[in-house]
Amino acid sequence: MTYGILVVCTGNICRSAAAEHLLARGLDDSVAPASAGTQGLPGWPVDPPVAARLAADGIDASAFRSRPLTAGMMAEADLVLTLTGAHRAAALELYPARVRQTLTLGELSRLASTLPAGAVSGSTDAERLAALVEAALARRPLFVGAGADDDVPDPYRRPDDEYERAYAQLSRHVDRLLTALHG
Template sequence: MPYNVLTVCTGNICRSPAAEALLRSRLDDSVHVLSAGTGALVGRPVPARMAELVTAAGGEVANFAARQATPAMIQESDLILTLTVRHRAWVVDQVPAAVRRTLTLRELGRLVSTIPPGVFDPSTLPDDAARLAALLPLALGERRRHAGRRHDDDVVDPYGRSGAAYRTSFDQITSGLTPVLRAIAARPRGSLDWPRADHR
């Protein structure tokens, strides 16, 4: 049975589809990744500037069409990664029971990065679904370590802005994903550097 990951932003045309595509490019077939928006521009494609960045990093968004997030999607997801704190609040408002499996993408990366060495051994688990399922409670346990400090866990919305804004948004997404992908790597998967198109 696959492990279902849902990424959520506002319009579902820039940030959440980028996160979806990048996760799909790095995870095995045991994980099913979907994205949706809290106020989706339904049917719209990913803008060219974000598409170029994602494609350069190995993701695929050519046939993407934006979709609206629904309570059913949330209920069916094992992990919901939102692109801002406000999106997280929206998800939990829709399905309160999802509170313990809904984090901002950058929060998850931040929490995973402080899990002590040796606590989590991905090589003992059969696939990425099992590794993500085991990693989530360990990450949530790290919230105590981060309490009392101010954190910026939002990914900037680049829609309609400059190429530099798209690059900033993309970099925030990849910096959030990198600790998670490193943590669940049971064997070397090649570089986790994210090549990208250059936007000025």
């Protein structure tokens, strides 16, 4: 059985597209990362500055195409990771039943980094990710409120250093999750 992750941002051409690709690179085939945008731009490719950063990391995003978020996507996902709290609110307005499985990527990575070594087990990344989410959610009351690094700002049509900061932040969040999964 495949564990579906849906990453959500605004246009689905910068942040969520990058996070989808970074997650796909680090996870085994038991996990299927996908992405969408609350204002998705159907058929658009990854924004060139993001595609260049992915390429520099050895990731080819040329086949990627943006898509708008739907309630059906939310229903099918095992985990919804948004790039800001506002995206989380918009996604949950679309499909409120996913409230427990919808977090910001930053919050999940922050909570995952607080787990003790060996807290996550399983034979596949899907099993480990399901365990990680449960363990992280159990710790949520201990870390009430958003962390300063939880929201990833939108770099679209901004100076190059904004793209660099957003990409570095996404990479940090994904790396923290993968470290918690793989020890």
